[in-house]
Amino acid sequence: MRNSKGSLMRPDPLPHSASHPVVTPLSPSVVYASETPDALDDQYEGRVHGYTYSREGHPNADVVAKRLDAMEGMSGGVVTGSGMAAVSAVLLGLTKTGDHVIGGNQLYGRSLRLMKEDLPRLGIETSLADPADIAAVRAAIRPETKMILVETVSNPTLAVADIDGLSALCKETGILLVVDNTFTTPRGFQPFDHGADIVIHSITKLLAGHSDVMLGYVVARDPALNERLSVFSVTTGMTPSPFDCWLAERGMLSFELRFERSQATAAALADHLAGMPGVKRVIYPTRKDHPDHDRAMDLLKGQGCNMVSFELEGGRAAANAFTRAADGLNFAPTLGDVGTTLSHPASSSHRALTPEERAGLGLSEGFFRVSVGLEDPAALLAVFSEAVAAAAAS
Template sequence: MKNSRGSLVRPHPLPESASRPVVTPLSPSVVYASDTPDALDAQYEGRVHGYTYSREGHPNADVVAARLDGMEGVAGGVVTGSGMAAVSAVLLGLLKAGDHVIGGNQLYGRSLRMMKEDLPRLDIATSLADPGDVKAVEAAIRPETKLILVEAVSNPTLRVADIDGLAKLAKDRGILLAVDNTFTTPRAFRPFEHGADIVIHSITKLLAGHSDVMLGWVAAKDPALAQRLRVFSVTAGLTASPFDCWLAERGMLTFDLRFERAQATAAALADHLATLPGVKRVIYPMRADHPDHTRAAALLQGQGCNMVSFELKGGREAANAFTRAAEGLSFAPTLGDVGTTLSHPASSSHRALTPEERAALGLSEGFFRVSVGLEEPKALLAIFAEAVAAAVPGA
C-alpha cells in the first residue's frame, strides 16, 4: 500500500511567500535535491545555477563571497573555512613538486611554518625575502619560481610591502603574485588594482569583526586560476560553515563604520604610546618614524588601519606585568574584535621560531601587537598608560 503524503519524513517544500526576508536566511542543509538526473547534469555542467552538496558550495558562502568580491573588485572568489585554508588553497592548489615559491620574511607565523616545514616536505622549494626590497626578492628568484606570497602589511611587525615593485617584477618574470590583504582590508588597499594576481583574506579578523567566525577568502584575477583554487578547495574540504558565513555577513554590514572608528583610535593610541617612558618603540604606518612611512602613505592613501605594535622595555617580566595590569583588555592571539586585544608574538603566533629568528624580525619578549577595537578612546589610552607604568615602574 502506498504511503500517504503525510507519512513522509520530508514531504513538503518551503512555504511559498509573496514577500522575501530582509535578512539572508541561514541554509545549513548539507544536501540539495534536484528534480531529475538531467537537471543535476545541467547544474554540474554550468548550464543552470544550483546547489548539490554543501562542500561544493552553499548560499551563505556565495553571499559572503559576492560581498567581498565587490569590495576587492574581482569575480569568482572562494570562501574557505579559515584564513590559513585560503593560504593553503594557493600554496597547495597551484604549486607542484619541483616548484619554488618566495615568501615575505615577515609573514604570519603559520604561513612561515608552511613555507619552512610543510612545502619542503612535498618537494616544493621555498625562500624568504624582504617584501619591501624588490632587489632582495629578485635575487631569490630561480628558474622554477612560480609564486611570490607577501602580506600588504606584515603580521605583526606592520612593515609595508613594495606591492607595485613586486607586481612589476612578477609580471616581467612570469611569476604569480599573491597578496594577503588581511591587515589592510579593501578599505585601505585593493591589491588587484596594483597588479596582484591573487588576493587572500582572513575574514575571521576585521571583516567579520566579532571573534565568533572562522573564515577565509581567496580570489584570482585570471578565471582559469580562480577555477583551480575553487576545485582544490572543494576537493580538500576547505569548505566554510554556513553558520559562520551567516555571522560573517552580519559583521561585514558594519565593517566600514567599525574600520573608521578603530583606525582613528589606533592612530591616537600609537601617538600616546610614543610618549610613555616605558615604551621602547612604536610601529604604526602613518607615523613619520615608521620605517616604511613614505611607501605606506602612497600605497594606503592615508589609511593606517587598526593595528599598532610596540615594544616595552624590560622583556618577558615586563610583558607579564603589562598584561596583568591592562584591565578590561583581552590578552588573546587574535585581532579584529570589537574590543581591543593584545597579542604577544613570542608566546603565540611566532613561538615556533627560535629566539634568534624572532630577534631577526624584531620580535623581542617585550613586543606586543594591539588590535584596536571600539572602546572610548580616552578610556583606552588611560588603560595603556596605567599598564605601561605598572610594567616598567620608574622608567
C-alpha cells in the same frame, strides 16, 4: 506527511510567500535535492545554477563571496573555512613538486611554518626575502619560481611591502604575485589596482569583526585560477560553515564603520604610546618614525588601519606585568574584534621560531601587537597608561 507505511516524509522546505526576508536566511542543509538525473547534469555542467552537496558550495558562502568580490573589484572568489585554508589553497592548489615559492620574510607565523616546513616536505622549495627590497626578491628568483606571497602590511611587525615594485618584477618574470590583504582590508588597500594576481583575506579578523567566525577568502584576477582554487578547496574539504558565513555577512554590514572608528583610535593610541616612559618603540604606518612611512603614505593613502605594534623595555617580566594591568583588554592571539585585543608573538603566533629567528624579525619578549577595537578612545588610552606604568615598575 506520512506515506502508506507510516515513514516520515519531508514537506517542501520553504512555503511560498509573496514577500521575501530582509535578512539572508541561514541554509544549514548539507544536501540539496534535484528533480531528475538530467537536472543534476544541468547543474554540474553549468547550464543552470543550483546546489548539490554543501562541500561543493552553499548559499551563505556565495553571499559572502559576492560581497568580498565587490569590495576587491573581482568575481569568482572562494570562501574557505579559515584564513590559513585560503593561504593553503593558493600554495598547495597552484603549485606542484619541483616548483619554487618566495615568501615575505615577515609573514604570519603559520604562513611561515607552511613555507618553511610543509611545502618542502612535499617537494615544493621555498625562499624568504624582504618584500620591501626588490633586489633581494629578484636575487631569490629561480627558473622554477611560480609565485611570490607577501602581506601588504606584515603581521605583526607592520612592515609595508613594495607592492608596486613586486608587481613590476612579477610582470617582467611571469611570476604570480599573491597578496595577503588581511591587515589592510579592501577599505585600506586595493591590491588588484597595483598589479596583484591573487588576493587573500582572513575574514575571521576585521571583516567579520566579532571573534565568532572562522573564515578565509581568496580571489584571482584570472578566472581559470579561480576555478583551480575552487576545485582544490572542495576536494580537500576547505568548505566554510553556513553559520559562520551567515555571521560574517552580518559583521560585514558594519565593516566600514568599524574600520574607520578603530583606525582613528589606533592612530591616537600609537601617538600616546610613543610618548610614554618604558615604551622602547612604537610601530604604526602613518607615523613619521615608521621605517616605511613614505611607502605607507603612497600605497595606503594615509590609511594606517587598526593595528599598532610596540615594544616594552624589560622583556618577559614587563610583558606579564603589562597584561595583568591591562584591565578590560583581552590578551588573546586574535585581531579584528569589536574590543581591543593584545597579542604577544613570542608566546603565540611566532612561538615555533627560535629566539634567534624572532630576534631577527624584531620580536622581543617585550613586543606586543594591538588590535584596536571600538572602545571610547580616552578610556582606552587610560588603560594603556596604567598598564605601561605597571610594566615599567616591574
